Amino acid sequence: xxxxxxxxxxxxxxxxxxxxxxxxxxxxxxxxxxxxxxxxxxxxxxxxxxxxxxxxxxxxxxxxxxxxxxxxxxxxxxxxxxxxxxxxxxxxxxxxxxxxxxxxxxxxxxxxxxxxxxxxxxxxxxxxxxxxxxxxxxxxxxxxxxxxxxxxxxxxxxxxxxxxxxxxxxxxxxxxxxxxxxxxxxxxxxxxxxxxxxxxxxxxxxxxxxxxxxxxxxxxxxxxxxxxxxxxxxxxxxxxxxxxxxxxxxxxxxxxxxxxxxxxxxxxxxxxxxxxxxxxxxxxxxxxxxxxxxxxxxxxxxxxxxxxxxxxxxxxxxxxxxxxxxxxxxxxxxxxxxxxxxxxxxxxxxxxxxxxxxxxxxxxxxxxxxxxxxxxxxxxxxxxxxxxxxxxxxxxxxxxxxxxxxxxxxxxxxxxxxxxxxxxxxxxxxxxxxxxxxxxxxxxxxxxxxxxxxxxxxxxxxxxxxxxxx
Numbered sequence: 001x002x003x004x005x006x007x008x009x010x011x012x013x014x015x016x017x018x019x020x021x022x023x024x025x026x027x028x029x030x031x032x033x034x035x036x037x038x039x040x041x042x043x044x045x046x047x048x049x050x051x052x053x054x055x056x057x058x059x060x061x062x063x064x065x066x067x068x069x070x071x072x073x074x075x076x077x078x079x080x081x082x083x084x085x086x087x088x089x090x091x092x093x094x095x096x097x098x099x100x101x102x103x104x105x106x107x108x109x110x111x112x113x114x115x116x117x118x119x120x121x122x123x124x125x126x127x128x129x130x131x132x133x134x135x136x137x138x139x140x141x142x143x144x145x146x147x148x149x150x151x152x153x154x155x156x157x158x159x160x161x162x163x164x165x166x167x168x169x170x171x172x173x174x175x176x177x178x179x180x181x182x183x184x185x186x187x188x189x190x191x192x193x194x195x196x197x198x199x200x201x202x203x204x205x206x207x208x209x210x211x212x213x214x215x216x217x218x219x220x221x222x223x224x225x226x227x228x229x230x231x232x233x234x235x236x237x238x239x240x241x242x243x244x245x246x247x248x249x250x251x252x253x254x255x256x257x258x259x260x261x262x263x264x265x266x267x268x269x270x271x272x273x274x275x276x277x278x279x280x281x282x283x284x285x286x287x288x289x290x291x292x293x294x295x296x297x298x299x300x301x302x303x304x305x306x307x308x309x310x311x312x313x314x315x316x317x318x319x320x321x322x323x324x325x326x327x328x329x330x331x332x333x334x335x336x337x338x339x340x341x342x343x344x345x346x347x348x349x350x351x352x353x354x355x356x357x358x359x360x361x362x363x364x365x366x367x368x369x370x371x372x373x374x375x376x377x378x379x380x381x382x383x384x385x386x387x388x389x390x391x392x393x394x395x396x397x398x399x400x401x402x403x404x405x406x407x408x409x410x411x412x413x414x415x416x417x418x419x420x421x422x423x424x425x426x427x428x429x430x431x432x433x434x435x436x437x438x439x440x441x442x443x444x445x446x447x448x449x450x451x452x453x454x455x456x457x458x459x460x461x462x463x464x465x466x467x468x469x470x
Contacts, residue, residue, distance in 0.1 A: 006135045008190035010081035010088075012197065014146040016070065017085050023066050024059065039117040045106050049097045053107055056093045060111075061118045063089065068123070083127045088139045091131040104130055138187050141178060145171045145194060152207055161211050165275050172215070172273045179220070180267045183228045188220050216271040216280070219318060228268075234310045235265035238294075248303035253294060261290040269315040281326050281338035284319065289341070292349040302371040312360045320360060327357050 040057035043050060064086060071079050094104055108130055115122065131139075148167050179188040195215055202208045221229045230236065239253050239262045253262050264271065264287050274280040291311060298304045316323070330339035330346075346353060356363040 006131060006139070006186070007084060008139065008142060008186060009193070010084040011142055011146055011190065012193065013078065013081050013085070014143075014197075015150060017082070018147065018150060020063065020067050020070060020082075024063050027062055027066070028059065039114045042114070043107070043110050045103055047099050047103050049099055049103060052097050053094075053103060056090065057107070057111065059093070060086070060090050064118065064124070083124060086124070087128050087131065088136070088143070090128060091136050092140055092143075095133060095136050100133075134182075138178060138182070138184070141171070141175045142190055142194065145175055146197075149198060149201070152211065153201070153205055155207070164211055165213060168213075169273050169275060176218075176267065176270065176272065180228070180270060185228060188218075188228060192218060213273070213276055214280075216273055217318065219270055219314070220268070231268040231314050232265045232310070234307045235269075238307060239265050249301050250298050250303055250307070251294075258290045258294055260286040261294065264315065269311075278336055278338060281322070281336070282341060284322065285326065285338045285341040288323070289345045289349075292345065292352050295352075296349075300374070302374055305367055305371050308367050309364060312364055316356070317360050324357065327353070 040054050040061070043054050043057060045053065047053070067082050067086065071082050094100055094107060097103060108128070111128060115124065119125075145168075148164075148171050152164055175191050175194070179191050195218065198212075198215060202212045205212075219231070221231060237247060238250060239258075241252060253265075255262060260283055271280065271283065274283060295304060295308065326338060326342065329336070330342040352363070355366050
C-alpha cells in the first residue's frame with residue numbers, strides 16, 4: 001500500500017545528496033556490468049519495461065552503498081534523512097516508467113524479499129516502500145528547485161544570469177502553486193524551509209550577489225497540521241463560475257480584464273516570484289488597478305464591501321510599505337514600467353489612491369460610509385437584473401432566467417383575467433337587450449277581421465311578437 005503521508009524534511013541535506021548522485025554517475029561510467037548486483041536480474045515481469053526495472057534496481061543498490069559509506073559516521077537523525085532520500089529516489093525513478101502502476105508492487109516485493117543481498121544489517125527495513133504519485137510529484141518539484149539553486153554554486157563563469165533566473169522562477173512558482181492549490185500543510189512548510197535555506201546560502205555565496213532575486217513573502221495559515229486554511233474566502237467565489245449562486249449579484253472576474261487579480265486570489269493572496277523588483281512592482285500596480293476597476297464595476301452592490309475588506313486585510317496591509325514606496329517613486333517623472341502603469345490609472349482612480357495611501361483603514365471606513373448610505377436593491381427584480389448583467393453566468397443561470405420569465409408571464413395573465421385591469425386592455429361591444437315583453441304596439445290576430453291592420457307595412461319588413469311565458 002502506498003504512503004499517504006510523507007515528510008519533506010530530508011531536503012535540508014540536499015547538497016550531500018547531489019554529491020552522492022554525482023558519485024553514482026561516476027561509478028556507473030567505469031563499472032562493468034558483471035560487477036553489478038546479480039539479484040536484480042531475477043526480477044520477473046511481463047512488462048516491456050523489465051530492462052528499466054532491472055537497471056533501477058542495480059543503480060539503487062549502488063547508491064545505497066555510496067550513501068551508507070558517507071553517512072556511517074553521522075548522527076542517527078541525519079542517517080534517517082538519507083533513508084528518506086533513497087526512498088524518494090527509487091520511487092521517482094520508477095514513476096517515469098510508462099506502466100508504473102502495473103510494475104511498482106512487483107518491484108518493491110522483489111526488493112523486500114532480497115534485502116539480505118544488499119542490506120544484511122537491515123538498515124533499510126520498512127524504510128523503502130511505495131509512495132503515492134501525488135507525493136512523488138511534490139518531492140520532485142522540491143528536488144528540481146533545490147538542485148537548480150545549488151547548481152549555481154558549482155557552475156562556471158559561463159552560467160548566465162538570465163538562464164539561472166528564468167529556470168529558478170519557473171521552478172519556484174511550480175512549488176508555490178502546488179503548495180497553495182494542493183493545500184498540503186507539510187508541503188507548504190517544506191517551501192518555507194527552502195526559503196530559509198535560500199537566504200542562508202544567498203548571503204554566503206558570492207555568485208548570488210547579482211544573480212539571486214528577492215523571494216516574495218509567503219502568506220499562509222493552517223487549519224491543522226494537515227491542511228491550509230482558506231484566506232481568500234470571498235475572492236475565490238468571484239473568480240470561479242461554479243460559485244455564482246453565492247455571488248449576491250457581484251460579477252465574476254474576467255480573465256482579460258482582471259487576470260493579475262485573479263492570479264493573486266487563486267494563490268490565496270500570495271505573489272508569484274518575478275525576475276526582479278521592477279517586474280514585481282509592475283505586477284503589483286496591475287493588481288491594484290484591476291482591484292479598483294472591479295470595485296467600480298460593482299459599486300452599486302453593497303455586498304462588494306466584504307471583498308474589499310478581505311483584499312485590504314489579507315493582502316494590501318501586508319504590502320502597504322511597498323505600495324507607499326511605489327507611490328513615492330512614481331510621484332516624480334520616473335520612467336520605470338511600473339510608474340508608467342501607475343500613471344495610466346492614477347487620474348481615473350485619484351480619490352481611491354489618495355485614500356488607500358493615507359491608510360488601509362481610512363479606505364475601508366470610506367467605503368463603509370458609502371455603502372451605508374446606498375439603498376440596497378435586494379428585490380427579486382434587482383436580483384434578476386444582476387443575473388442578466390453577468391453575461392458569463394447566463395448559461396449556468398438559464399433555469400433561473402426561464403423560471404423568472406414564466407413567473408412574469410403568469411402574473412400578467414392573472415392580472416388580466418381576474419382583476420379590473422382587464423377593462424383597460426379590452427373593450428366589449430355592447431349587445432342590444434331584448435326584453436321578455438317587447439315594448440311595441442300589440443299586433444292583433446290577423447284573423448279577427450281588422451282590415452286596417454291586414455295590409456299594414458311594418459318597419460324594416462319585420463313582424464315583432466311579444467311572448468308571455470305560461
